Amino acid sequence: MDYNQFKKRYAASGRDISRTVFLKNQGVIRIKKEKTAVINLDKIFAAVFSITYTKGYQAMSMRDLSLKTGMSLGALYAYFPGKDELLAIMQTQAQAMVRGTLEEFSNAQDNPLEKLRAVVKAHIFLSELFRPWFYFTFMEARNLTSKGFDAVKSIEEHTQKILSDILVAGEKACVFKPGNHDLTACMIKAMQQEWYLKRWKYTKQKISVDQFAAHVLEMVEGFCLAPSCENI
Amino acid sequence: MDYNQFKKRYAASGRDISRTVFLKNQGVIRIKKEKTAVINLDKIFAAVFSITYTKGYQAMSMRDLSLKTGMSLGALYAYFPGKDELLAIMQTQAQAMVRGTLEEFSNAQDNPLEKLRAVVKAHIFLSELFRPWFYFTFMEARNLTSKGFDAVKSIEEHTQKILSDILVAGEKACVFKPGNHDLTACMIKAMQQEWYLKRWKYTKQKISVDQFAAHVLEMVEGFCLAPSCENI
DNA sequence: GTCTATACACAGATAGAC
DNA sequence: GTCTATCTGTGTATAGAC
Numbered sequence: 001m002d003y004n005q006f007k008k009r010y011a012a013s014g015r016d017i018s019r020t021v022f023l024k025n026q027g028v029i030r031i032k033k034e035k036t037a038v039i040n041l042d043k044i045f046a047a048v049f050s051i052t053y054t055k056g057y058q059a060m061s062m063r064d065l066s067l068k069t070g071m072s073l074g075a076l077y078a079y080f081p082g083k084d085e086l087l088a089i090m091q092t093q094a095q096a097m098v099r100g101t102l103e104e105f106s107n108a109q110d111n112p113l114e115k116l117r118a119v120v121k122a123h124i125f126l127s128e129l130f131r132p133w134f135y136f137t138f139m140e141a142r143n144l145t146s147k148g149f150d151a152v153k154s155i156e157e158h159t160q161k162i163l164s165d166i167l168v169a170g171e172k173a174c175v176f177k178p179g180n181h182d183l184t185a186c187m188i189k190a191m192q193q194e195w196y197l198k199r200w201k202y203t204k205q206k207i208s209v210d211q212f213a214a215h216v217l218e219m220v221e222g223f224c225l226a227p228s229c230e231n232i
Numbered sequence: 233m234d235y236n237q238f239k240k241r242y243a244a245s246g247r248d249i250s251r252t253v254f255l256k257n258q259g260v261i262r263i264k265k266e267k268t269a270v271i272n273l274d275k276i277f278a279a280v281f282s283i284t285y286t287k288g289y290q291a292m293s294m295r296d297l298s299l300k301t302g303m304s305l306g307a308l309y310a311y312f313p314g315k316d317e318l319l320a321i322m323q324t325q326a327q328a329m330v331r332g333t334l335e336e337f338s339n340a341q342d343n344p345l346e347k348l349r350a351v352v353k354a355h356i357f358l359s360e361l362f363r364p365w366f367y368f369t370f371m372e373a374r375n376l377t378s379k380g381f382d383a384v385k386s387i388e389e390h391t392q393k394i395l396s397d398i399l400v401a402g403e404k405a406c407v408f409k410p411g412n413h414d415l416t417a418c419m420i421k422a423m424q425q426e427w428y429l430k431r432w433k434y435t436k437q438k439i440s441v442d443q444f445a446a447h448v449l450e451m452v453e454g455f456c457l458a459p460s461c462e463n464i
Numbered sequence: 465g466t467c468t469a470t471a472c473a474c475a476g477a478t479a480g481a482c
Numbered sequence: 483g484t485c486t487a488t489c490t491g492t493g494t495a496t497a498g499a500c
Contacts, residue, residue, distance in 0.1 A: 031465070056374055058290040062494060074496080075466050083494070139371075142288055153432065182437060183447045190426035191419050198418075200385065205414060215415045223454040263483070294476060306478080307484050315476065 001118070003209045006125040010101070017133070018042040021093050028085065030078040037079070043069045044079060045090065049132035057087055057140045087140060088148055094130075094137045095155050101126050106162055112170030116224075117217060119162060120188060124213045127196045134196040160185045167224065176224045184224065191216045233350070235441045238357040242333070249365070250274040253325050260317065262310040269311070275301045276311060277322065281364035289319055289372045319372060320380055326362075326369045327387050333358050338394055344402030348456075349449060351394060352420060356445045359428045366428040392417045399456065408456045416456065423448045 001009075018041040022034060031037040047068035051060045062083060066073050080086040105122035109115040127134040141152040163185035170176035195202070195212055202212060233241075250273040254266060263269040279300035283292045294315060298305050312318040337354035341347040359366040373384040395417035402408035427434070427444055434444060 033465085036465075054374060056288060056290055058288055059375070061492075063492085072467050073494090074468075074498095077495070078465070139374075142286055142371075143291070156430070156433070179450075180443075180447060183439065183444070184451070186426060186430075186433065187423050187447070187451055190422045194418060194422035194425075198388070201388070201418065207415065212415070215412060215419065218411075219416070219419055219451065219455045223451045265483085268483075293474080295474085304485050305476090306480095306486075309477070310483070 001121060003125050003128060003213075006122070007129060010126070010129065012129075014045065014130070015042055017093060017097065017130075018045060020096075021089060024093075025080075025089055028081050028089075040069075040071065040075075040079060043071070044076070044086075046132075048086070048090070049136060052136065052140065053132070057136075057143050084145075087143060088145075090133075091137060091141070091144060091148060091152070094133045095151060097130065097133070098126065099155060099158065102159055102162060106166075112166055112173055112175050113221075113225075116163070116166050116170065116220070119166065120192065120217055120220065121213050123159070123192050124195055124209060124216065127192065128209045131196050131199065135199075138193070138197060156189070160189055163188055170224070174226055177226050179224075184220075188216070188220055191219070233353060235357050235360060235445075238354070239361060242358070242361065244361070246277065246362070247274055249325060249329065249362075250277060252328075253321060256325075257312075257321055260313050260321075272301070272303065272307075272311060275303070276308070276318075278364075280318070280322070281368060284368065284372065285364070289368075289375050319375060320377075322365075323369060323373070323376060323380060323384070326365045327383060329362065329365070330358065331387060331390065334391060334394060338398075344398055344405055344407050345453075345457075348395075348398050348402065348452070351398065352424065352449055352452065353445050355391070355424050356427055356441060356448065359424065360441045363428050363431065367431075370425070370429060388421070392421055395420055402456070406458055409458050411456075416452075420448070420452055423451070 015038065018038045019034075021041055022029060022037045029037060031040070044065070047065055048057075048060065051064050051068055062073055062076060066076060069076070080089060102119060102123060105118050106115060109118045137152070141149055144152065160182070164181040167176055167179075167181035167184060171178050171181070195209070247270065250270045251266075253273055254261060254269045261269060263272070276297070279297055280289075280292070283296050283300055294305055294308060298308060301308070312321060334351060334355060337350050338347060341350045369384070373381055376384065392414070396413040399408055399411075399413035399416060403410050403413070427441070
């Protein structure tokens with residue numbers, strides 16, 4: 001599976017995220033018409049990403065957001081109760097999306113090696129498709145309440161567990177070498193994160209997502225595969 | 233070399249950084265007595281790290297800093313011209329420190345494999361010794377001016393080059409496999425960064441720096457070593 | 465549903481006494 | 483070298499017209 005196939009198969013867009021946010025937060029969003037709400041939420045999220053990419057969330061003022069979206073301050077406050085809550089809403093949504101997708105790709109395979117490949121690639125491809133969401137989640141996690149930050153840690157541990165479980169199962173099946181699978185899972189996550197944290201580097205070096213994902217897998221397999229399996 | 237040996241051999245502390253900052257910035261620091269300046273700069277830096285670790289630099293107010301250091305607002309402004317300049321001073325200092333140390337450890341070895349081990353470990357150990365500085369540099373790089381941010385990118389590329397040069401030399405000496413050495417260097421950097429970016433994870437899992445560094449090297453060597461050398 | 469106008473809290477920074 | 487007091491701009495948020 002390469003990135004283009006992933007994109008077609010997954011077939012979700014920023015617009016879908018905005019719709020989900022609207023449906024899940026009707027309690028706090030004062031706008032009632034779905035169509036209006038979704039269009040404007042989309043505009044708001046895009047503006048947040050564009051502004052915070054260089055300044056960070058704290059440095060983004062509501063006036064910045066008003067200017068970038070073309071909406072007035074008063075209008076913005078009809079879409080979320082306050083600046084902090086907007087951050088919380090966005091973080092929660094991003095977490096739900098990652099959780100759902102990885103579970104889906106993990107369950108689609110049986111063989112441990114195929115499962116590992118599917119999950120590692122899915123995470124990288126997903127982070128490419130929703131790059132602003134991933135970057136934002138990582139960089140702004142600190143600004144959440146401690147409960148919100150715990151949720152971020154929890155999803156980090158969850159995705160780590162998905163990987164280490166695959167490694168453990170693979171060891172039992174004599175496909176992977178024994179070792180500290182938790183630490184290996186952490187290393188895999190570190191490499192995956194690199195893709196959306198330092199995107200400027202890969203743009204500059206002209207490395208594509210597919211090349212990047214392939215290299216991560218090469219390293220992981222080079223290290224994890226049991227000697228007898230190295231020519232599978 | 234383990235972390236304790238590194239610490240003894242390197243023998244630098246936060247206090248030394250404060251002294252260097254004082255000496256290099258006498259043009260903008262209004263305090264003239266070295267002893268006073270160094271003590272208080274040390275207090276200021278510690279306070280900045282403690283406050284920004286959870287809130288980020290933008291969210292830290294000068295009043296926060298005044299409270300944490302026990303110094304008044306007026307006194308603080310005698311140590312740096314403004315909040316933005318304080319950030320720039322700290323970032324510049326951190327960059328100089330990393331550059332110097334890695335060069336030193338890279339030049340101390342001849343054999344490519346030993347060189348790789350020395351540089352990879354040195355970076356991880358250095359990031360442990362000056363963890364707050366490393367975390368701060370990464371997380372607050374966005375708040376710099378674009379010229380300042382270019383400097384951050386430049387040091388990232390510089391340390392990547394140190395690694396890829398070693399890999400290239402090792403390939404010529406038939407110690408390392410051929411491959412995309414730049415991408416491999418990026419992966420190594422990603423794993424190293426993990427140590428100071430997600431410290432909470434490793435504290436929780438009770439992984440020591442030495443264990444972490446050993447695992448990174450295991451992965452790197454597992455991938456990079458040429459087949460004939462695997463039992464060196 | 466969106467706007468303008470405004471409240472009022474708090475930010476960074478400085479002056480001048482000690 | 484450090485303090486207190488204060489200036490001035492900007493921040494988030496809301497009220498009420500349209």
